[in-house]
Structures are given as C-alpha cells and as structure tokens.
Amino acid sequence: MPRGKNSGIPSNRPAPNCFACQWRARSEWCVLDDEDMSSLNDSKSNSTYRTGQLVYNQGDTCSGIFCISSGLVAIRKADEHGNTVLVRLCYPGETIGYRDFFADEDYTTSAEILEPAQLCFVDRKSVRKLLDRNPGLGLSFLRKVSSDLDAAEETILQSASHSVRVRFAHLLLALKDRYATVRDDGALQMRLPLSRQDIADMLGSRPETIARVINMLEKEEVAFFSGRTVVIPDLDPLLDEIEPPQNP
Amino acid sequence: MPRGKNSGIPSNRPAPNCFACQWRARSEWCVLDDEDMSSLNDSKSNSTYRTGQLVYNQGDTCSGIFCISSGLVAIRKADEHGNTVLVRLCYPGETIGYRDFFADEDYTTSAEILEPAQLCFVDRKSVRKLLDRNPGLGLSFLRKVSSDLDAAEETILQSASHSVRVRFAHLLLALKDRYATVRDDGALQMRLPLSRQDIADMLGSRPETIARVINMLEKEEVAFFSGRTVVIPDLDPLLDEIEPPQNP
DNA sequence: CGGGGGTTTGAGTCCGTTCAAAATACGTGG
DNA sequence: CCACGTATTTTGAACGGACTCAAACCCCCG
Secondary structure, eight states, X not given: OOOSOSSOEEOSSOOOOGGGOXXXXXXXXXXXXXXXXXXXXXXXXXXXXXXXXXXXXXXXXXXXEEEEXXXXXXXXXXXXXXXXXXEEEEOTTOEESHHHHHHTOSOSSEEEEEEEEEEXXXXXXXXXXXXXXXXXXXXXXXXXXXXXXXXXXXXXXXXXXXXXXXXXXXXXXXXXXXXXXXXXTSOEEXXXXXXXXXXXXXXXXXXXXXXXXHHHHHHTXXXXXXXXXXXXXXXXXXXXXXXXXXXO | OOOSOSSOEEOSSOOOOGGGOTTGGGSGGGGOOHHHHHHHHHHOEEEEEOTTOEEEOTTSOOXXXXXXXXXXXXXXXXXXXXXXXXXXXXOTTOEESHHHHHHTOSOSSEEEXXXXXXXXXXXXXXXXXXHHHOHHHHHXXXXXXXXXXXXXXXXXXHHHHSOHHHHHHHHHHHHHHHHXXXXXXXXXXXXXXXXXXXXXXXXXXXXXXXXXXXXXXXXTTSOEEETTXXXXXXXXXXXXXXXXXXXX
C-alpha cells in the first residue's frame, strides 16, 4: 500500500535562499564559503510535499540528496516480508538521503513526509563538485553520519534492554523538546506528529501495544491522550519511567 | 567487572608493513598514494592483545584510531544500568574507533578483543595530516560509516521483526562464511568465536534463551553444538529458518 | 448519513525472561 | 598431568510482557 506519489510538486513560493536559510549555521553545508554556497544555491531545486508523500523509495537509485527546509520526514526501512520500522525522524535543517548517496548504493530506506514539507534537492553532479572543491564538506557529513550511527546503536541498546513502556516514555520526552508548549496551569501540551502505527514502528512494537501503554499511563495520571494531543501535567513521573528513583 | 587491561603490549614481532598488508586493498586506506602510505606506515605503532583485553573503553577520550592487523574485536555499547549489547564484530583489515574520532567525541562504545589480536594505532595528529593531504580518505571513511549505519539499521529492523531463533540462524549463516570448513562428509564445521553470553549480547537476548534455542536446533537436527564447535550437516534447514519455504 | 481508516479493547497464547540450581567446561597451581 | 576452584553453560519451573486475532469503537470526510 503505497502512501503517496514519489515526486514533490515544484514550489510556487519563491525557492528558499541558502544564504538566508535559518538552518544554515547548524547544517552540514555551513562549511561552504560564499562562492560554493552560491553555487549550491543555484544548483538546487525545490519542491513542496504533502503529508504521506514519498520523497524516495527503498530500492530506488539515489540521484542526489535532499535538504529539509520545513516539515517533518520519516525514514523507514522495510524487509522483504513487509515488516517495517521507522528508523528516525528528520527535521528542518537536516539533509536526507546522504547515506545512500555516499555509499553509492540504491536507497536502503524510504523517506516519507509526516508534516507538509518543503525540500531542496541537490543532484549528484552538484554534490560531487562541491565535495571536490571543499574537502571539509565530506568531513562535515562524516560527522553527521557518525552521529546517526551512534543514535542507531543507541536504539539497538534501548530496545534490547527496555520495555515498550520505557521506550515510549523516552520518545515522549524527546518529542516534547520540539513540540511541547507550557500551558497556563503549568502542564505541558503537544500535538504528536505521529500516528499510533508510526509510534509502534519507531519502538519496534504494535499499535495495540501502544494503545495499552497509553491506557496505563492515563490510569496512572502520567500523561493524558486525546487523539494526537498529549497533556503532561508533570514531567517527573515520566522521568521516573526512564530512571526509576534510587533506593540505596 | 572489567574484562582486561586497557593497553596492548608493544609487539615483539616486526610491526606489519602497511605496503605489505594483505588487507590494504580492501581497507579505507587504499586511497592513499605511496607517499602518504609511507607516512602512515611510519607514524603508526603496533601492539599485541590477548583475548579479553580492552582496546578502548566507553567514555574514554579518543586519541586516534586502530587498524586490525589480525584477530577479532567486539564493539560493545553499555548504558548506565550495566545493560550491554554487542554492536558489531570487527575483523582484520577493519579500522575501529573511527566513529568517535570523526565525531570528535569520547568513545561511545568499548572495543574488546575476542581472539588474540595485533592492532596498529594511528594517533590523532597523523590521521588529521593524512586527511588534509588526501581528501579522498575522508570520503573513503564516509563510505565505511555509511555502510555501518546501514548495518545498524538492519539490526534494528531484524530484532523488531524476527524471533531470537531466526536471528540466531542469521548469525550462524554470517559466521559460517568466515569460519566454517567443509568436512569429509560434506557437513560444515566451525568454531564459534563467541561465548553464549556474547551471542546473547549480539541478539539482544540472554544466555539461557540461547541455550534453549540451541537445544531446539539440535533436536530438530538443524545444527549440533559442542561447546563452541558447531556442525551443520545441511545448510537448507538453516536457510529455511530465515526464509520459510513459500506456499502460494 | 454512511463508509472507512485508524484506534481501542478483549481474550488467549507464546516467546522470552527471571530466578535458582545443577552440570559442565576451563584455567591454574600443585 | 591431575585436582581443584571458578566461570560458564545448561536445565527447570514459573511468570509476564508483548503479540495475535478479532471485534467494537470512533472520528473525520465525503
């Protein structure tokens, strides 16, 4: 069941300017000098994507890399039996598809839009040119892949040693940093960018189990869910999930 | 419970020569020209390690990278509660410690010797020099980290979608490529480089479970275990574990 | 207002874990 | 080379988390 069409539609809004990009300083491209940045700016194309669209599909040949200007992207990996996991979420400022680009392989994952997005695309040839002109760019991506690798290994460790409930607490705490706002009464509130299925895919579990865990958390008044909206009256109980209070 | 001392002992054997290294062609260093290779050869040091020794420890500061000349190395990751997983096995020709080196972080994993090994060490400054002189080296490592990342994501997918038994079958099939020999009667035989505990750590399981799975495999005559020695009379049943025979 | 997808709930089962003890293998020193 | 002590592996019994299958529910949208 394909979730959407492959290619974004050309943006009618003016294409973002790399120099003005608010993410520039934190992205891998920050090592480029003005001339190279200008070359990047000229060679990139820009598209708008709707929720559910596929940016690229596992198995497709990789012809360049994408940079997220706005929106949210899920990186999924599937096996031949249709089992899938959601490997990671990618936010504005992040580059996606670079792994397969640098490994010079077909895509080993799929990228799907979770929140309406605008992506820039830089084709193979342009990236190569920039890499040649600026060796620092390669090292910059090396740092990025290295940190992704550490995150992946962390995930392996987590799912080998913690229950779904604890992993879900971890996920909530990570999402709160990006999505939560503080209400008048001091409680945290956020709208999850993920369906129950997506949450399950991230935790290596099933939607039914997620529903049950949510049920328990509500009974214990740790967090309250209504659709995709979550209210967390107090962070401490959630933090205790991760690090049970010590009793020496 | 530390498993060994940290530093290897200086090799009494003549240090391996990078030019003569049998792994040269497949390693990341193969992009170096003769001059740079000679510089690498001069700046590296070499040590011998016994089984159980730690090459580096999670949390230590990373002061360079290691290259495996011979032996077998396990990369482990631990959390604050003492839970550990064995993230990956590293074989001769592979470089280890590069992830943390390139991310410029303290070690996020530990490296432990599983089979007596000889490692070369290249200090931070020398690696930097080589990276400066040869931008291709960075890209070469970029390819390596990228493939490690894919492997890690594959592990996440596997352990989310397959039973311990199936994952163990996967492991056996992977190990056989490197360790198995064909006996006179056509059966495959190998000596596992891993303890039951290590196998459990690789599969995100427990030694007891591994023992039970082994028990079942023997009852079903898929494979026979005696200590670390495994005999596999026929590969097909093992392959069926991974890809159950189709019935359309 | 009638689908239809996503979500929740229920019941039952199974895989894998935990804890404990027995058996075996292993390294070391005598 | 054997004996001993320790560590690893195996076995057993019991528990429990998470899965499966199935049905009911709900909400959003046409």
